[in-house]
Amino acid sequence: MAFALSRVLPTCTALAVAATLALAGPAAAQAPALESQRQAVFAQLLAAPADRALMLQYARLSVQLRDFEAAAATLERFVDLEPRNVGARIELAIAYFALGAYDVAAYHLAAAEASGALTPEQAAQVARYRDETAERDAPQQLQGFVALGRGWTREADLQGGFGSAALEWRIDLGDRHATQWVTALSYAAYLPGEQTFSQREVTRLRSGPEFRLAGDAYGPRLQPYVELTWLREDSVFFTDGYDSVAIGLAYQNPIDARWTVYADLQAGEADPVNSFSQGFRFHDARLGAGYRPSRDTRIRATLGWRQEDFDFGLVETTHSLRIEAQHSFDIGGGALRGALPRNWEVGAFVQRAVVEEDFGFFTSETTDTLYGGALRAYVTEAVFLDLRGGRMERDFGFGFVQTETFYGVQIGWEF
């Protein structure tokens, strides 16, 4: 089975990337047509502003175009014309929820609940949105995930458990631009079933204020941060690893509905846990651009550069390029409803990295090529099952290429 999987993995990866791009393409191409359709409906709406059918058509098209403000404006007028329509008020609340106007959403949800006219489905929906609205409007927010799984490697013929967890804690500092103090803690552990390769644990803590640089809610954001990392590798012979501290800047700017640019720059120093290991100083830079052809699809391209200067003179420099795509989809109704989870995510990545090691008197270069794919199914709103596979080819530059194929399954809980 392992052999068969490793053979089909490159094909699956290529298919996943192609499928994501194929799903993305029509969505991007559709937008101008939808917009001209919406403009045509709006022209009719100006002549007949109380025409319910036109209003609904306009609101639907606005939602498809991710223009939730236009949808909210239309639903406000709709509710004004049909004030007894509790379903319309719930949709109005959801439009404000999508815009992040949680106070106003809460007002309409409370009004809908107080009406006493909700169906059981509407009541459940309103209760869930009210809970989420209260959470998002709170001065502190916690979210994260825990996942456990098992992985297999084909060429090295290894298997073992791995687990990961992440926690993000946001504290609203209360100023006029809603600056938040963001602390992110992540943990990942690889626990091999045999002693042929190291157990590895990485714990990382990053903390710092996140500023809205231009004073716009959706403008550039900058987080100066301090990051602490603890890395431990336990082999049969000894424990190795390091503790590091770094300072950095994380930047993100959603330029428009489709494009986001980002950067993460850091410099730090690592101290080894063993006296026979060497400490090093490091500089790390990642620059990237994200493209979202639809709300459900993300494509990211990231350029990376990292340099590690070891105490004994080695300078290791890595240049990398990573392209990844993710697409979320809902299988909806039909024959599969009930038999399969409703919400899914498919993703794929391709990464190439060149590592140069300069010992002063000798240099070496290796090139890593990685690709992989993942499929995640949400069994419930919070619990997911994740299948993933990947392959790496390491070219040592003198005719020797090492390969490894990995595949794994994990179950996780998001909160």
Added chain:
Amino acid sequence: MPRLLPLLCLTALLAAPAAAQQIGTVASSEPTLRGTPPGAATRTLAIGTGLVQDETVASSASGRGQLLFLDQSTLTLAPNTTIVLDRFVFDPATGAGEMGLRLTEGALRFIGGTLSRGQEATITTPTASIGIRGSTTLVLHRGSETYAIFIAGDRLCITVGGTRSCTSRQGGVLGPGGYMGSVSGAFLADLLRLLDGLPPLGPGSGPGTGIGGPNPSDRGPVSPEGEEFDPALFDDDAFVNFLMEVLGGGSGGEGG
């Protein structure tokens, strides 16, 4: 002919508002909303009545109304509110132009359209000037004080006595002293009831806009222009790191 001249002049004057370029329309009106186009008599604004530049629109003590503009902005007027639509330039082909209005008394809700996304739409009151960019806002002018609440979008600013203050906090309140903190739920509810009236709810299904599923999305908020932050940009790829570890070091193995 001399006898006909006054009649021709009167006809021309009466026709003036209709000939002026329409900048919007009345989308709802209960029970009465009145408009006074420049140089014309006051008229009752019914649903579908066209609005023109420099028109004064006023709601009675029990009146409310919603106005829809060519750039897709929507304005809701509370009872006892008077506004003047004194600046509206919009080129539908390019989306360029500007929008400005005067609020002399009362309260309104502004939900922005194309114009306020490119640059600030302005609402001036006797004591303040409010700049709205990509935003939905509530504005209240009572006595000599103006308050504005940022509901959604990019940014809301107020200039009082030459001092400008801005907020991008959802629910942030700007007033005579600049930024005043977050709006209380009770005050917001009072203002929304003033604008929309008490919600007389009854059973009904939603219009089916496709706006949301039965469960709230775990995504963050979206700007009026569709911008979103990507929460996973700086996440570690534990899977790739594992793969690297299998081979040892390399491009994913930090620390050599």
